[in-house]
Amino acid sequence: MFAKIISDVLNKFLGKYIENLDGSQLKIGVWGGDVELRDLDVKESALDELDLPVRLVCGHIGHLKLKIPWKNLFNERWEAAVEGVYVVVVPKTSIQYDAQKEEKLLHESKLAALQRVEDARLKQQEIEKGDQTANQDGFFEKLCSQIIRNIQIFIKDIHIRYEDGLSCQNSQFAAGITLSNLSIQSTGADWIPRLDTSKLVYKLNTLDCLGIYWNADANLIAQNGHDKSGMIKCLKELVTSQDYIPQGMNYIIGPICSAAKLQLNPKPEQPDENGKTFSIPFASLDFVMDELAVGLSRRQYSGIMALLDSFDRLQLSSKYRKYRPQVSKVTGNAKDWWHYAYNCQLENIRRVHQNWSWEHMKEHRAKCQKYKVAYKAKLENKLSGGMSKDIEGCERALDVINITLIRRQAEMEVQREGRLRKQEKQKRGWFSGWF
Template sequence: MVFESLVVNVLNQFLGPYIKNLDASQLKIGIWNGDALLERLEIKENAFSQFNLPIRVKGGFLDRLRLQIPWKSKFTDPVIAEVEGLYLIAGPLTGTTYDSKKETAEAREKKQNQLKKIEEAKKREKEKSKESDDGFVAKLVTQIIKNIQVTVKSIHIRYEDNVTMSGHNFAAGVTLDGLVVQSTDSQWRIGVNKEEGSMVYKIVQLKSLTVYWDTDTQLVGDLPTSEWLKYLKDRISPTDKSSTTNYILRPLTADAKATLTTKPGKDPNIPQADVSISVGEVAVHMDKLQFQGVMTLAESLDRMTVNTRYRKYKPPVEMKHQYKLWWQYAIVSVLEEHVKRKTEMWSPSHIRQHWRLFKQYVEKYKEKLLTSKPSADLLAQLQQLEDQLDIGNIVVARNEAEIKASKVEKKRAETSSGWFGWFTSSVVEEEKDVIPSEKDMEAERDSLYKAIGYAKGEALQSFSKEYVAHRINFSLHKVTVELYNGKDRAAMAQVSKVQAGVAHRPSAKGISVSATVGDVSVTGIDGNDQPLIVESTCSAVVQCL
């Protein structure tokens, strides 16, 4: 029950900000049964606000999300996570009409998400102050990596814009055909590793990752849902060579192999984590219009971010022949958001009002902390106060309320004794939701310790100064960068046979980095007689200790 509840809470926190009308009860039932399957999930319109981007989702769906957890053998059998069919079209925030109710609701949701992150950070800080079991964490992470298997298929995220570049529509997007993380045996054969021992083998395969930028192209975001979905699906991994998609990053494929040991340091020649990454060819192509579009979009996003706070004053008409309304928009924006805000902030009436709201929030939040089941009326009052206070004041008020609540609880603990104290505490327990008992939690903890080979109080093993605990090797067959002016190639750079390595010795606090490059060449204008600008005559080797 302990792990089931933990997984449900983590998934709710991860999916909640992005999925519209997420059915938490359905997710909970699925997780507890060991097989949670969610289909046809709709992406929230304000999903990008979590990243503070002035981008609005025009339409988005996640076809399938599945999580299989074998609870009876959760420490030995694989945990399977599958994500399939993420299709999303977004556009600039300025291209949408301002809706007061919707914007207020989204601002409230964003504030609540920020407050949740702050509360989680406070919990982590409290845990850091306690004695940490680094050995337990290291072995738990290794066990999680050993068991988990991930499959991601068919991802297409597209951004369409007819505002940023005057006279030029453009669409930019990222597509991914597949990403697979699987367990293997020592011979890198895919499947559950049945071999006994302390070694864990994982393989990661990336298939057809692309980035494209189409200028003066068809914008499909306003088409019926079935049509734009088909459009996005057909362009994930097109096999038709006549495709009009203009790739900045052409289909990229990569593989990674990881070897981990649950008993680091036992063999001085085996690192705790040894990762090898192999990338085929990285082909980058960019023309003049694409480059201009990327730079213009970056500037536009900055302007839209600044302009977000003034959207409610913006007139719903174009500037042409409506200059008076737009001058009023500029004047009102400055007056309301800058002049009046500063003058009112330090007025005696505003200070008294703010202090009254602050004290009310402290008392209401303290009441919430001291109540096992806060009433709907109390939660509504807290929400109303949070709408009027900024995040900084809310955090300070909560800290003050927590101090006051802890004093009240300490006083209650000192005064409650005998049968009356036992009676009141039992009543409170009956009112709370079903929470795992200490005995159940201890049993779960013992089974986890046994599964990952951890003894309570075991410290993180110290290594010799010569022991390499982490090693990463990277190989890249070739990188090609082509720059075009229209249909004419202006320049091309190629780098081939790139090798790099990183080795970490934690006890010596040392890192070794090495890199080798095979051939390097830069050529100029395309034609029968291409000018050679740069060419390597021998391999270059760089090593830093």
């Protein structure tokens, strides 16, 4: 049961961000105790939840590992490791418009939004029901507490980079975060890494070379004609470590190296040896940092302000990317840009006129009715192949609000019809007793 829960969670979480994830192989790996995935490609829609006018052009995870000790869940170490995460993000307007690709990404974003709505609703239902066993020290609570005690986390070689040649006039820049190594290990009271069975939980956290940089007049990796492997190689070469500092990296913060010793008391309310409660705090942290380097040049500050100012414009212009001319300069291309402005305004006018047209209203109502019928069939496990296509087509045409409202209406009708069928069955049973 627990393996199935972990497999479902991993499939659900990783499937949102990883391209072509093989769920069956992941399930087999979880049951075997080891999940090890290599050379994973991150979906272009992975950042859509942030609702920013940016698009991921390269995303790669070199190695992902999860070790689960099924034979001894409580007394052996759990291990999670991630290595080689490289991401390049650019403004949406700097990517050539592809209608089919945009439609696919928009649909994936809509499905993700619908899933968040459903998850929030289920969570609210659980809260309203009230779990009477929440305070009981059950199996899963003990297991979760033991996972926190025994889990070891290792993160290595992270580089997330944003490149922009549009926001700053007559300039281009690259900004990002690099991390050489992060480890979180269980220790004993002497802070030597090992599994410990004492009442308190000890965690040793080590951070190596975490930095935030801003390079003005940077060489843009995404525009240099590199393929995906070439971009990954460039990103890897720009990760700072304790024995390697790449040239041309202008850090605003860091690189930071630190160590933290965290002591956790899972149950501070329990009495100690002297019978006192809350004598040991829930959490105690000893944090040591070698050096905190912070610096911001005038040019970096100007670039940051220009980026923040441009985000509003990028957010607005991203809606009209399909009309944007494929030219970089305004000078000499006045006709193209005037045509672009005309189409942007005309789209708003057309949308208003269409929304209030009788034909559009009838078509919209028909789609809503079709979706409700198909969704009710899905809830009652009576879904046919044609109805599955109806659901997919309507979910592409309708917005999130309409889909959510129709789903709630369908659920209420299914519940009401179920109660009526049950009452009718009881009546028939009562009358049949007289004959």
